Amino acid sequence: MSEVLDVAVRLVVIVVVFLALPLVVGQMEHKAMAHMQSRLGPMYAGRFHGWAQLIADGVKFVQKEDVIPAAADRRVFALAPAVALVPYLIVLVVIPVGPGLFGVDLDAGLFFVLAVMGVGVLGAIMAGWASANKYSALGGMRAAAQLVSYELPLVLAASSVAMAAGTLSLHGIVEQWRWWWLPWQAIGGVVFFVAGLAELRRPPFDMPIAESEIIMGPMTEYTGLRFALFMLAEYAGIVVLSALTTVLFLGGWHGPLLPGPVWTLLKVLALAFVVIWVRVSYPRLREDQLQKLAWVGLVPLALLQLALTGVVKLTL
Amino acid sequence: MARIPGEGLAKGLAVTFKHMVRKSVTQQYPEVHPDLPPRSRGVIALVEENCTVCMLCARECPDWCIYIDSHKETLPAPEGGRPRARNVLDRFAIDFSLCMYCGICVEVCPFDALFWAPEFEYAEYDIRDLLHEKDRLGEWVESVPPPPPHEVGAEPPKEAAAASRPARRTDGEAAGPGRSRAEGGSGRSDETARPGAAAGVSGSGPADVAATPGAAEAGAPAETSAAGTREPDAEGRTGAGRPGADRGTRARREAPRGPAAIRAIRPPGALPKRPSAPGPSGTPESPEASRPPGAPETPRPEPSRPPESPGAAGPAESPGPDSAGGGSAGRASTGEPTGHGEPPRGGPSGPESTDRESAGSGSAGGPAPSTGAESSAGREAPARREPPRALRNVRSIRPPGSLPKKDAPPDRGGDDA
Numbered sequence: 001m002s003e004v005l006d007v008a009v010r011l012v013v014i015v016v017v018f019l020a021l022p023l024v025v026g027q028m029e030h031k032a033m034a035h036m037q038s039r040l041g042p043m044y045a046g047r048f049h050g051w052a053q054l055i056a057d058g059v060k061f062v063q064k065e066d067v068i069p070a071a072a073d074r075r076v077f078a079l080a081p082a083v084a085l086v087p088y089l090i091v092l093v094v095i096p097v098g099p100g101l102f103g104v105d106l107d108a109g110l111f112f113v114l115a116v117m118g119v120g121v122l123g124a125i126m127a128g129w130a131s132a133n134k135y136s137a138l139g140g141m142r143a144a145a146q147l148v149s150y151e152l153p154l155v156l157a158a159s160s161v162a163m164a165a166g167t168l169s170l171h172g173i174v175e176q177w178r179w180w181w182l183p184w185q186a187i188g189g190v191v192f193f194v195a196g197l198a199e200l201r202r203p204p205f206d207m208p209i210a211e212s213e214i215i216m217g218p219m220t221e222y223t224g225l226r227f228a229l230f231m232l233a234e235y236a237g238i239v240v241l242s243a244l245t246t247v248l249f250l251g252g253w254h255g256p257l258l259p260g261p262v263w264t265l266l267k268v269l270a271l272a273f274v275v276i277w278v279r280v281s282y283p284r285l286r287e288d289q290l291q292k293l294a295w296v297g298l299v300p301l302a303l304l305q306l307a308l309t310g311v312v313k314l315t316l
Numbered sequence: 317m318a319r320i321p322g323e324g325l326a327k328g329l330a331v332t333f334k335h336m337v338r339k340s341v342t343q344q345y346p347e348v349h350p351d352l353p354p355r356s357r358g359v360i361a362l363v364e365e366n367c368t369v370c371m372l373c374a375r376e377c378p379d380w381c382i383y384i385d386s387h388k389e390t391l392p393a394p395e396g397g398r399p400r401a402r403n404v405l406d407r408f409a410i411d412f413s414l415c416m417y418c419g420i421c422v423e424v425c426p427f428d429a430l431f432w433a434p435e436f437e438y439a440e441y442d443i444r445d446l447l448h449e450k451d452r453l454g455e456w457v458e459s460v461p462p463p464p465p466h467e468v469g470a471e472p473p474k475e476a477a478a479a480s481r482p483a484r485r486t487d488g489e490a491a492g493p494g495r496s497r498a499e500g501g502s503g504r505s506d507e508t509a510r511p512g513a514a515a516g517v518s519g520s521g522p523a524d525v526a527a528t529p530g531a532a533e534a535g536a537p538a539e540t541s542a543a544g545t546r547e548p549d550a551e552g553r554t555g556a557g558r559p560g561a562d563r564g565t566r567a568r569r570e571a572p573r574g575p576a577a578i579r580a581i582r583p584p585g586a587l588p589k590r591p592s593a594p595g596p597s598g599t600p601e602s603p604e605a606s607r608p609p610g611a612p613e614t615p616r617p618e619p620s621r622p623p624e625s626p627g628a629a630g631p632a633e634s635p636g637p638d639s640a641g642g643g644s645a646g647r648a649s650t651g652e653p654t655g656h657g658e659p660p661r662g663g664p665s666g667p668e669s670t671d672r673e674s675a676g677s678g679s680a681g682g683p684a685p686s687t688g689a690e691s692s693a694g695r696e697a698p699a700r701r702e703p704p705r706a707l708r709n710v711r712s713i714r715p716p717g718s719l720p721k722k723d724a725p726p727d728r729g730g731d732d733a
Binding site: 032034035036037038039040043277278280281282 | 325328329331332333335336337338340341342344
C-alpha cells in the first residue's frame with residue numbers, strides 16, 4: 001500500500017512540476033525578453049507585474065473556437081499536440097532532482113530520455129503533415145530535417161558523459177559527478193545544450209516556425225487549446241532540456257550550502273534563462289546555416305569530446 | 317588581428333544583458349502621466365484679457381481654424397478729450413479638429429494671449445466638440461508650465477518677458493512722444509498723450525499698438541546707439557534694476573536687446589496696468605499742461621509701485637512730480653516732449669531706489685537710451701510695477717491695449733483733471 005502511495009505522490013509531484021515550471025519559464029521569458037528590449041512586459045494581469053499573464057492566456061485559449069481545416073487529416077491533426085507534449089512529461093519522470101528524489105530510476109535512463117525526446121519532434125511533423133497547408137508541410141519537413149541533424153550531436157555529447165560516469169542511469173551519473181567534470185565535459189555540455197535548443201526549435205534555431213516566411217510552420221492551422229498545448233510543449237521542452245543539461249553536465253544537486261533539490265532548481269532556471277537570453281540575442285539561422293552548424297560544427301565537436309573523454313578515462 | 321571565435325556571439329549576449337539591467341524606457345501612460353516639457357504642443361491656452369482682437373493669429377493660421385468675433389466699445393475720455401474706441405472680444409474659438417499644431421498663432425501673438433499647454437487629453441466622441449470656445453481655451457491656462465531657464469545673457473523667454481514688461485502706461489507716454497513726432501502736432505500729441513496717460517488710453521488699443529511698435533523700434537535703435545551708456549543700465553537693471561525694475565530701466569534694457577525685445581515693446585496707447593501706469597502716463601504725456609496734475613498723479617503710481625519696490629514709492633512721494641516725470645513726468649517738467657532729454661530727470665526721479673543707479677545712468681548717460689527704450693518700449697516707469705521675473709501666472713500678463721484695472725482709470729482721471 002505504502003509503495004502505491006509512494007508512487008502516486010511522486011507522479012502527482014511530477015505532474016504539478018510539469019504544469020508549473022513551464023509557466024514559470026514562460027513568465028520569465030515574457031519579463032526577461034521585455035527588459036532586454038527595454039520594455040516592461042506584461043504589467044496588468046494579476047495586478048503585480050503581470051504574474052497571471054500566462055493564466056489569462058490559457059483562459060483565452062480555452063475559450064477560442066477549435067478550428068480544424070476541412071482538408072486536414074482530422075485524427076492526426078488532433079493527436080499531434082499530445083504527441084508533442086507527452087514525451088516531455090515522460091522524460092520528467094526519470095530526472096533526479098536530489099539524492100533519491102526521482103520518479104523512477106531506470107538503468108538505461110539516459111537512453112530512455114534521448115529516445116523519448118526524439119518522439120516529441122514527431123508531434124511537429126505530424127502537425128505539419130496533417131494540416132493540409134503548404135506552410136505547415138514545409139515547416140514539418142524542416143522540423144524533420146532538423147531532428148535528423150541534431151539528434152546525432154545530442155546523442156554523442158550525452159554518451160560522452162555516460163562514458164565518463166560508467167553508467168546510463170541519470171541518478172548514477174549525478175552521483176559520479178565531480179567538480180572537475182565541468183571543464184572536462186565543457187565542450188560536450190555546450191554541444192548538448194545547443195543541439196537540444198535546435199531540437200526544441202527554439203530561436204535562433206526556429207527555422208521550422210520562421211513566421212516571417214512560413215507563417216507559423218506546423219502550427220499554422222492550430223487554434224485555441226491545441227495551439228496552447230504546442231506552446232506548453234515548447235516551454236516544457238525548455239524545462240526538460242535545462243534539467244537534462246543540469247543532470248548530465250552541471251552536477252545536478254551537487255552544490256555548497258543549499259540543499260540538493262534547490263541547487264537543481266536553480267541550475268534549471270539559470271539554464272532556462274540562458275535559453276531565453278540566446279533567443280533574444282541572436283537572429284534566426286538560415287536553413288542551410290542550420291544544417292551546416294550541425295554537421296560541420298557540432299558533430300565534430302561532439303566526437304572530439306568523446307575522444308577526450310575516452311583518453312582521460314583511460315589515463316585515470 | 318586574430319579574432320577570438322565566438323567574440324561576436326558574446327558581444328550580442330552582452331548587449332541584451334546590458335539592456336536587461338538598464339531601466340526600461342516604457343512610459344506607463346494611463347497610470348503615469350508623461351512629464352511634458354514647457355511649450356509642448358498639446359493644446360493652445362488663451363489668456364483672454366490679453367487679447368486685443370488684432371486678428372493676427374486668425375490671419376496667420378494656415379488652417380483658418382481660429383474664429384474671432386468682436387465689437388467696438390467707445391469709452392468717453394474722462395477729461396473731455398475725444399472718446400476712445402477699443403475692441404472687445406466676443407468670441408475666440410479654436411477648432412482643434414482643423415488645427416495642425418503648427419504654433420504659428422502662439423508665435424505671432426504680439427500680446428501674449430496664446431500659450432502652449434502640454435495637455436493632450438481632450439479627445440471627443442464628436443468632432444464638433446473639438447471646437448474650443450474661449451472659456452475652454454481659458455481653462456488650459458492653468459496648466460501652462462513656466463518656461464525653462466535660458467542661457468545666461470539670452471533674451472528672456474516670451475512668458476517672462478511679458479511678465480517683466482513695463483506698464484503700458486509708459487508705453488502710452490512713449491507713444492505720446494512718438495506720435496507727436498509723427499503727427500507733428502505737439503498739442504495734439506499732448507492731448508492724446510493725456511488721454512492715454514489718464515485713461516486710459518485703453519482705447520489706444522490696436523492702432524496705437526501698431527504704430528507704437530514701429531515708432532518705438534525706430535526710436536529705440538537710434539537711442540540705443542546714442543546712448544551707449546544704456547548698456548550699463550541694462551547691467552544695473554539686471555541686478556538692481558529688476559527689483560526696481562523700474563519702468564525705465566527695464567524698458568531700456570529690453571530695447572537694447574534687439575529683436576527679442578520687440579515682443580516686449582508696448583504700444584503707445586496701451587494702458588498701464590495699475591497705478592503705475594496712470595501716474596507715469598499722466599505726467600509724461602501731457603507734459604506742460606498736465607504736469608501739475610501729473611505730479612499728483614505720480615504719487616498714485618507710486619503707491620501701486622510700492623508693492624514692487626518700496627523705493628519707488630518713496631520717490632513718488634517726494635519726487636512725486638519728479639518721479640512721475642522720472643520717466644515721463646520728469647520730461648514733462650523739463651518740457652521736453654520726447655522725453656529723451658528728460659529721461660535723465662526721470663531717471664533721477666528715482667522712483668526706484670534700487671534702480672537709481674540704473675535710473676541715474678539712464679538719466680544721465682542713458683537718457684537717450686532710456687528715452688529710446690521708453691519711447692520704443694513705451695513701458696517706462698509706469699509699467700514697471702510688475703514683478704518681472706517669475707511669470708507665475710500668465711494671466712497677469714497685460715496686453716498693451718488692455719484697459720487698466722480700476723485703479724488706472726481713476727488715476728488718469730485725476731491726472732487729467
